[in-house]
Amino acid sequence: MKRLCIIFCLVLTGTAEAERGYLWNGSPYEGELDNSLPREIVVLDFPGGAGLVPKDLQGVSWIVTKVFREGPGSMTGDAYRKELFLLNSSISFQVDSRYARVVIVAPKESFAKAMALAKAVLQGPKLDVKTFQENKQRVLVQRRAMDDNMRQLIAYYWLRDTFAYHPEVLDGTGSPWSINRVTLDHVKEYATKLFQWQHAFVTFIGPVPPKIVVKTVNGLFFNEQTKQDYTPYAYPEIEIDDVHVKGLKVTLIDKPGATDNQIRFVHLLPKKIRRDSKEYFHLWIMHRILGQGGFDSRLLSTLRTKRGLTYSINSFFFSVLPVWGVATFAVTDQTGKLLQGIDEVVDAFKKERIRKQEIAEVKEKLTSSYKASMELAKDRLFDRIDYRHYNLNERFMSRFLKHLQRVKAKDVMRMAQSTLRRQHGRLYLMGDKEKLLPIVAEYGVEPKAVRIVNIADIQ
């Protein structure tokens, strides 16, 4: 029995074979030998990310990653890309709300060369006018292309608008307006600022022995005299009082001529619920029953399967943002019914008792999907990257599924009653204003109380 327990814990946490330590600058690392992987994966994480960039310069980090893709200043872009290609390796640069990240993927035999190329880019990118202008142009076209996709655009907007462009919700995408403001000097500034070793940490897995990986990273980026100045990054967090304004607020993003309407109905939670808190599991189960995309969720089974009002409806929540919401879309003549339907399903959920059987079924499903998400050793290892970015309690996280099992129906009901609050909601609609305003009026919101936003004004 004890052996079984040990195996179970290993499967879930994947920590047994991970090797941990500190680089010469004091940055923590964690990695594993995994000979089943054809290539080594090394992830360099630089906390801060797009949250370091002001709202009116969002997009600079996107341009920086494009410039980095051109390789180091000492090589032509073509020579750099061809060398990586022939090494069967890749180096990618990403920036998101909490981090900038470099991912190096290389077979064992090319590992050292690929790592050296990554270092060359980080320490000497092409920061010339031509490279900057070309890549700014590419980013601008790609961003404009996003405006074609109503689903992407509403997702971009509601998050930023609800949380007033707080660093936590800035992922570097930017608007055409902010991208246009970026200059070469900004790119130079953020090419350095986003990739500071002072707060960085390293995670790796693959066929290269961990000692060799650590030696390679140390040898490339530091020396034994390097000052140990590592400090964990202090992420700026959203203050709950900043987002709570009483009353349902309705925003309509006008897209003249649209026949499809996108809907995001956001309920603001009275507090943030961390992934390493017991309440997270109450919220998670509530979310799963109500609308986590599954065909058996209440929103989908009622509004799609029974009433045919939409093709898709799902709910969402974030562990660092005080929000639970619904994402869906509908043709114009169904939009009003769909809005009413969402309220009906949510209200009914708050009033009805949840059966023990239903909770048990959801736990089984969540356990099953959680295990699937941790199928490979690399999944389990890379999940742990979030522990650092979100300052999660490792001991708590190692008992993740045990906490899930402890949830009772009354916990979920309590969560629903305290968090599903239409009166603290934000309703975002995207479609043709002329068609949508009468629908909103019928829904009970005076047209004059609706804030109208022009797509071109979205920042």
Added chain:
Amino acid sequence: MKRVFYTVAVVFILVVTMAPLSAVAGKTVNATLKQAITISPKLKVYEYHYPNGLTVVLVPNKKAPRTTVYHLVKVGSLHERPGITGIAHLFEHMMFRPLRPGAPGFDDLVKGLGASKNATTRFASTHYYTLAPAKHLQRVLEIEADRFQHLQVTKELLDVEREAVRSEYSTGLDANPIWDLWFTIYRAAFRKHPYEWMITGFREDLEKITAKDCNEFFAKYYKPNNVGLFIAGDFSRKKVLKWISQYYGGWVSGEKTELPLAYQHNDKYVFQQGKLKSSVRRFLIGYRIPEWQGERRYIVEVANYILFAANYSLADRRLLFDQKLVSMVSSFNFDYARGMAKVLVNLLPATTLQQAMGAIDALRQDFRNLPEREFQAYLRQWQISLAESIQRNFVLVEGLSHSWNKFGDIKYAIEESRQPLKVEKGSVQTFIDRYFVKSNMVVVSNKS
């Protein structure tokens, strides 16, 4: 010795008599092992055939976090006719509805099993999958077998589902310029052939399809000899074979699905505009290509991969990096792309369509000039990315099913991940010179 383990060990056994297995109606059903393929010392794939024509592929895997039950039906939009286009897709939706009036739906039945499920319809196939904890495998098979044999579509349920699909049309066709391009290109490229319509069918047909049409479609195509059942997870083969025999053994075989006659290529350049406007100048460019089976299929896929789909493809090199004409070049999942290889480009403001077309036309010469070393590097890249992806239980099953359906044998999915493809550059060049030419090109743009 280790190498022996890792070498593809394909064992053909003509007939393996198994212990008689009980089946419905007192029948005894024996499964025949067609082949066993070793992926690694602890992972083997077994392919069985049942007398009713059902193909069963089992991948016992103790490490799998949950069990994948994957049905592939060899029917898709290519089997439709004008008037009922979109029925394969609409019917796929109906498979999640109650089997008969008053009965619980598929979702309700698997709800308590910790299962996830979904389905997709493609040109020549429809895929259903249910992922559940291993302990519920028997029950999942029982429920699945029931819906595959006994579904009855009623007008009431069909009308509700029709509304949901209307919403799918609206959010895709009416609002998303990329969907618009996708729909337009098939209509522009193919005439009087089922490639002409996309998987969701023509909108006007959606309103016409009746419950009777659905039930006839089901009765005609959902037969065991058109189905591959793929199961991967932690289970005992013997037990699973017994359950399959029990639940699927009484399923009576029927008419075998046939793909329509190959499209008669007339090699005519076509340019057309879609109906939606776009914020950027975007083009979808397609080349009509024939279906190639067996070993020759590699040539088609390698050509598409090197020209458009690979990391650092020839299109990336020329259009994105060398000539700096586009902000993005992307290829579509080739599994969906029967009949046409397609590439989507977003032009930079100063680029003309003629420049982009000229650059794409020059890719043939780029391929001719590609050194053998780089050609081999592409093949190696293909192999490694496959080897990395099929480590996941579900992806392995998808790969096996794809290989079985499109190429007639599951072995290709394993071979491709084990060693670089054995393809001559000259064969690929011949193919590219024949089909990747301007006269065979179809170009669509969003409305200007």
